[in-house]
Amino acid sequence: MAKLIGKTYAQALFEVAEEVDKIQQFKEELNSIYKIFDKEREFKIIFEHPKLSKDEKKDIINSIFKGKVAQEILNLIYIVIDKGRERYLMDIIEEYIRLSNEKQGIIEAQAITAVPLNEEEKLKLQNKLSEKLGKNVILKNIVDTDIIGGVLVKIQDKIIDASIKGQLDKIQKSLKDIRVTKIGVSKE
Structure with missing residues (x-):
């Protein structure tokens, strides 16, 4: 349900953005709103609270964003707010950003590494992925010490596993398969 609502509202806003030629501006402004809601959990809780009237919520939004966003x-x-769908605002923003990125030929990806990538490494990986995919890749580096070494890249619903942990998991699986085959147990 949340995805459908997010898509519907985001698509409507995206069509307006195309008409007024403000796709990128809207994306940047929505991204700012998203960051505020994401970092200020209390603000999100207040905004979504059912005891706050619609007018009070609109006043809060006006006091924070009027003159700062389109x-x-x-x-x-x-x-x-009028439709009582405040809890879907983040889904709407995420979907708008996805639509905007798709229109602009941008793909967001995550590079999960054991240690942070320096700017040169990040740029090199980003350029390789952009070249391979034929789209402009925006890379976000996430640190996860479980990776041990190497890199795990997530692009939409695809995963490229060049991590040491991934390689060790493959070796472990193949060793189990060999062991099972050796003692005469079927692989099925």
Whole structure:
């Protein structure tokens, strides 16, 4: 349900953005709103609270965002409030960013590494992925010490596992298969 609502509202805003030629501007402004809601959990809780009236919620939004984001974005948030769908605002923003990226030929990817990539390594990996995919890849580095070494890249629903942990898991699986075959147990 959340995905459907997010898609519907995001698509409507995206169509408006195309008409007024503000796709990138809306994306940047929505990204700023997303960061505020993501970092300020208390603000999100207040915004979604059912005891707060629609007018009070609109006043809060006005006090924070009026003059800082396009009126079309404010209007979208007002509609979301009027329909009682505040809890879907993050889904709407995520879907709009996805639509915008798709239109601009941008793919977001995550590079999961044991230690942070320096800017040169990140740029090199980003350029390789962009070249391979034929799209502009925006790479976010996430540190996960379980990786041990190497890199695990997530692009949409695809995973490229060049991590040491992934290689060790493959070796372990193949050793188990060999052991099972050796003692006469079927692989099925």
